[in-house]
Amino acid sequence: MAGTFAEIGRVEAIRQLFEGSGYAAFEEPLAVKGEGDCSAVAASRLLLEGTDFSLVYFPLKHLGYKSVIAVTGELYASLARPESLSIILGISSKLDLEQVKEFWSGVLVAAKEHGYGHLALDLVPSRNGLAISLAACGYRKSRTGEKRPKPKSKDLLCVSGSLGSAYFGQQVLERKPDELEKYRMMVADYLKPELSPVMLAQLEDTGIVPAAGLFVSRGLSDAVLRLSRDTGLGAKVYADRIPFEGNSFALGKELDIDPISAAMNGGDDCRLLFVIPLSDYERFRTDFQVFDIIGHLALPEVGSVLVTPDGLEHPLSSQGW
Secondary structure, three states: OOOOHHHHHHHHHHHHHHOOOOOOOOOOOEEEEOOOOEEEEEEEEEEEEOOOEOOOOOOHHHHHHHHHHHHHHHHHHOOOEEEEEEEEEEEOOOOOHHHHHHHHHHHHHHHHHOOOOEEEEEEEEOOOOOEEEEEEEEEEEHHHHHHOOOOOOOOEEEEOOOOOHHHHHHHHHHHOHHHOOOOHHHHHHHHOOOOOOOHHHHHHHHOOOOOEEEEEOOOHHHHHHHHHHHHOOEEEEEHHHOOOOOOHHHHHHHHOOOHHHHHHHOOOOOEEEEEEOHHHHHHHHHHOOOOEEEEEEEOHHHOEEEEOOOOOEEEOOOOOO
16 A cells, blocks of 8 residues: 555554565564573664754753653563663764763763663764664563563553653743743653653562553554554553643643644653553552553454544554654
8 A cells, every 4th residue: 555654654654664575564672582581672763853852942961861761761661671872973063062961961861860781872973953863772581571471352551651741841842932830741741751760670579561562752543553563453542541741631722732632643752551461450550550541452353443432433543753
């Protein structure tokens, strides 16, 4: 099936590019079986000025921090502990060494916070603004992979925080810069998102192994469509179960933006989406209260749908960028 990117979206575009190639189309971090009790997990990300961020309002230290989070979340979604991080910066002539040092200071804060043991950096010139290329490697215990249950219909979809908040934070920076204090939580979700560095240890302590995990950074629709593609199952997301920041609906009304649309398609939220077996529901709800249950896997014929409060089901679609 041909079509423009706007018509088919990112997930379908990737599928078509791999179709007939002899390779499996994978989007999630690549895991390679290692020696001993661990498997190596690799993840990468490219961030471009003008597309992923604007230096007009993005503090460089925050940008360095967020860049590390953007790739670390992929490791956490695969239940891997961060180990090494390599960064290549494409630097335009408008940035000097002091500004690059400011960016690097944010990288160092995040790298230490999440336990990276090794860092590598290269600097190259760029004619088209700042470009940030990141490649991270982590290790997942082999027994964790062996214990991972096969995803099944009725398994729960759980997300690690509010959705759409980062998109609204970006809108505040661009359209309501005089109200930053009023919407500081949303602005913070966009400029300096955070992930718990102890979450994997908590999962190990409780013995709960998610059946699947994805990093939500391009909108919830994109993540759920990838989940359906990878599991071969359908998925139901309930609109009235999606968590939002407190001011989302008031701000959405002011900006003429539907908060549900922002959550499904807005991107940049930096949340974790785990599939939790129904049998682990009570333990997970008790020990991981920061997570919200927003839906469940379903039979393949259901497809990936958003269920409205009145029970109507709308097929998910997402450009993913």
